[in-house]
Amino acid sequence: MIRNEYTVFAPSGSEQKMIEFVKEKLSAKFEKIRVDALGNLICSSGDGGLCIECGMDTCGIMMVEIDKHKSRFAGAGGINAEYLIDKKIEFKDGNFGFARYDGDDASKSKICDLYLEGDSEPLKIGDFGVVASEFSEDSNKIYGNSIGNRVGLSVVSQALEACGKIENLTVIFSAQKRTKARGIQAFFAANEFDRVITIDGAECSGAIKTGKGSFLVVADKIGTAPKEFVDEISKKADKNGVRLEKAVVGQDFCIGTIATLGKGTACVAIAVPVNNKNKTIESIEKSDIDECVKLLKILID
Amino acid sequence: MYTQNLLKELTSEIGISGYEYDFSRTVKKILDKYCEKTIIEKSGNVKGFLTPFDKTKKTVLLEAHLDRIGLVVSEVLDNGFLKFRTMGGVDERILPASEVYVLGREVCFGVIGEIPPHIKGNSDSLNQAPKISDMLIDTGLSTEEVKKKISVGVPILLRSQFLELEDGKISSAALDNRAGMTAIFECLELIKGKTAPVNVCVAFTIGEEMGLLGARTLDFELEPDLAVIVDVTHGKTHDSKSLGTFELGTGPIICRGPNLHYEKTNKIIDLAQKTEIPFDVEVAPDNTGTNAWALQTMEMGIPCALVSIPLRYMHTTVETVCTDDIKNTARLLSEIVSGGDKIA
Known part of the structure; x- marks a missing residue:
């Protein structure tokens, strides 16, 4: 089941399959479930002073030119050319092809230099594709491509499943998080909350290391979390014996974006450490995921 | 001749980004002919509502920027x-x-x-x-x-000249986006006197060339179920790259990408096929560089579609379009608003 959370077809801008997957899994937990105009899936019960956000998309490609021999594509949601070379690209209806590069130096390749080898007949301009998912697990870790983009969704859905009927919470599974957080921008501009927690995978660097539980991001590239909110979460984690460390990261975790939309909201981010982020195969320690699920369950309850 | 004449009239007006106000008043006067109510917002955005708002109907917004570089x-x-x-x-x-x-x-x-x-x-x-x-x-x-x-x-x-080239092609400055505006006006001409199954509102916005300023401040009195942004895209020339450029005379160009609503865009493509309106498809995997980028995340998120007119030599004084593309864009817009719930 967890495997599905990491492998459902949901490139940035075409998240319908993930919406159906999450809806089926969580619809019994909430009073209301809806999809907004941008494609965000919003699950809510009660007034919802607290909101939890996680992205449901992953990076992908879009076909821009269909040709019998060399169909061309562009990146969707920030994907680099070198990563794509020789990867199997899958499309919504089960069609596939292989991303190829004829140049000598892959490190200098651009997405516009790549082409798709495979049967172009069923493809249309504008079709979305993703790198074929690879997912493995052993007793300690899960491994896969782009799992860092999905770990937030996985943690949130596991925490919600572990809770009873949800009484006073809004959860947004945001669309197009990998395309400049478009879903977040639309949703939080029009909806007010007292507090927002955003969850995502974080590259292991500096203080962020695997095996230490999850990390409470107190400041990211463009925003700072309010001290009271940070202290409140830290205390709850301490009290319940959940491993949680604080971190300041150089990446954009959407703290500033969410905090400054609408009339302003207190926002913190929770990060799950991801090894080899943006490499062919990323890995995440299961114990870190478990700690994060425990933390969220406490915060939701 | 409606297309040529209106295009000539609109391109002869100034309306440089940041200095649109006089042009906004001219646009309002033209829009008055088709609308039950028209408004100039404080910013200079011009809005028009074809009929009194009917709560039972969905709302389609037709939008084009009115400013020029x-x-x-x-x-x-x-x-x-x-x-x-x-x-x-x-x-x-x-x-x-x-x-x-x-x-x-x-x-x-x-x-x-x-x-x-x-x-x-x-x-x-x-x-x-x-x-x-x-x-x-x-x-x-x-x-x-x-x-x-x-x-x-x-x-x-x-300074530029309005030149009628061969084969229905027009060359002038400011065809970006007076061509888009003309397509919307021509659509209003096509549906004049008919009852649309949706509330139709029109917005001509300021400041697009300076960072989508008018779209960012547009006041939505009626929350649109669909916003169709009408703009221009790159026309193919003898020496241009094939990718991302489009032959003049093959438009409108319907854009697909995450900036635009997936299902509604597909419906518009189906509609164009069904009504035998010639069209091509372009792909924008990120920001479309149009007002769709601003409008998509406004209000509760507005489902956007982008329809573009191919234009050669963008942002020069000899921008060139084909009037057939404007007419066919107008036809497509009129089919969209006539399509009611099926599209919106």
Whole structure:
């Protein structure tokens, strides 16, 4: 089941399959479930002073030119050319092809230099594709491509499943998080909350290391979390014996974006450490995921 | 002739980004012919509502930006010379030898000169396009007169001609986006007197060329179920890349990408096929660079579709479009608003 959370077809801008997957899994937990105009899936019960956000998309490609021999594509949601070379690209209806590069130096390749080898007949301009998912697990870790983009969704859905009927919470599974957080921008501009927690995978660097539980991001590239909110979460984690460390990261975790939309909201981010982020195969320690699920369950309850 | 005449009328108007107000009033007057209610917002955005709002119907917004690129005086120098900056993404390579109207207290003519190669000296600089910071407008006025007539912040219009080329092609400045505006007006002409199954509202917005400013501040009195943004895209030329450029005469170009609503865009493509309106599809995997980028995340998120008219030589004084593309875009828009719930 967890495997599905990491492998459902949901490139940035075409998240319908993930919406159906999450809806089926969580619809019994909430009073209301809806999809907004941008494609965000919003699950809510009660007034919802607290909101939890996680992205449901992953990076992908879009076909821009269909040709019998060399169909061309562009990146969707920030994907680099070198990563794509020789990867199997899958499309919504089960069609596939292989991303190829004829140049000598892959490190200098651009997405516009790549082409798709495979049967172009069923493809249309504008079709979305993703790198074929690879997912493995052993007793300690899960491994896969782009799992860092999905770990937030996985943690949130596991925490919600572990809770009873949800009484006073809004959860947004945001669309197009990998395309400049478009879903977040639309949703939080029009909806007010007292507090927002955003969850995502974080590259292991500096203080962020695997095996230490999850990390409470107190400041990211463009925003700072309010001290009271940070202290409140830290205390709850301490009290319940959940491993949680604080971190300041150089990446954009959407703290500033969410905090400054609408009339302003207190926002913190929770990060799950991801090894080899943006490499062919990323890995995440299961114990870190478990700690994060425990933390969220406490915060939701 | 409606298309040509309206296009000629609209391209002859100024409406440089940041200086749209007079043009907004002209646009309102044209829109008054089709709408039950029209409004000019404080920003200069012009809005029109075809009929009184019917709660039982969905709402479709047709949107095009009304501003055009131009220049602005940044410094008034002695002997009638002016330094200037761009308002919007003017293609700087076309500026030397351009003729301009400086829109000060009085309209003054000017030319953007360049030192002749005979006396320029350094051979390296001859192979480089001049930078805008090195260019000057020569008004021919005396020091005293230029300071009396022109001040810093005065807009400058690049002079251009409205040329009817062969095969229905038109060349002029400001076809970005007066072509899009014309398509919307032509759509209103097509549906005039008919009852649309949706509430139709129209918005002509300011400041697109300066960062989608008008779209960002547009006040949605009626929350649209679909916003169709009408703009221009790159037309194919003999020497252009094949990817991302489109033959004139094959439009409208319907865009697909995460900036646009997936299902509604597909419905529009199906509609174009069903009604035998010629079209092509372009792909924008990120920001479309149009007002769809701003509108998509406004209110509770507005489902957007982008329909573009192919245009050659974008952001120059010889932008070129094919009138058939404008007419077919208007036909597609009229089919969208006539399609009611099926599309919106």
